[in-house]
């Protein structure tokens with residue numbers, strides 16, 4: 297998304313990178329670390345097998361699994377990015393699996409270790425909505441008094457039927473409960489959504505923009521559904537191919553989705569990405585740069601402005 301905000305003139309949406317740049321006075325880079333977590337939807341606590349679209353394992357060949365102490369991962373990640381980009385400020389991103397899935401005291405130490413570097417200006421924590429409680433959120437909020445902290449919830453869909461069909465292991469009310477205990481603190485709240493489940497409709501996807509706007513998230517990552525090898529969804533697709541989003545259809549959807557979004561929400565991502573070797577569908581035969589260019593082009597052509605159609609009437 298680096299080029300997305302550069303190309304869009306005037307600013308047609310609130311870019312997360314640009315927002316970070318304004319907040320910290322310069323470009324901020326994310327360093328992905330692996331806290332060694334698993335997920336209750338895989339270890340049998342909630343379910344086994346995980347979400348039907350989940351590619352965490354297929355994205356992480358054994359050679360890519362990091363087992364070094366967090367302090368070392370942070371140092372090495374920073375040095376690597378610094379050399380490539382002349383970077384000075386970093387956010388440490390706990391990305392793989394569910395990064396609040398442990399005892400509060402353990403998490404406190406782990407996060408403290410992650411931010412204990414002079415060039416780290418913040419922390420981002422990806423997790424499931426059913427993996428937080430008052431204790432954990434209070435601890436994360438304490439941390440947010442010292443540094444920028446973004447807590448990112450995998451919402452994926454606001455429809456229980458979808459969450460059930462993809463074996464998500466929680467319903468939408470789990471996210472609403474997580475919001476109830478997280479909202480109104482110093483924590484920057486992010487949500488991840490997937491657009492394109494074949495049994496959902498365009499109107500349902502657009503209603504997700506209304507719902508995210510009205511429920512009070514600060515940031516959003518929007519992904520289109522892509523089917524990757526080694527997942528239950530890929531097996532289902534091989535047995536009986538189902539409809540996936542077309543390229544122009546997705547661009548068209550994004551235009552209205554962004555217009556229905558609260559203009560205060562920062563948009564961190566507008567499409568999913570999968571390594572070509574793993575991607576089953578949709579294969580749009582477009583690069584990331586193509587997507588960035590075409591999103592900006594269509595936003596220009598259609599004079600898209602985030603928030604132009606924002607209201608909460610479509611929300612659940």
Ligand code: SF4
Pocket residue numbers: 335336337338345346347350351352392393394424450464
């Ligand atoms: S909750 Fe996340 S890590 Fe766990 S199975 Fe689902 S997508 Fe994968």
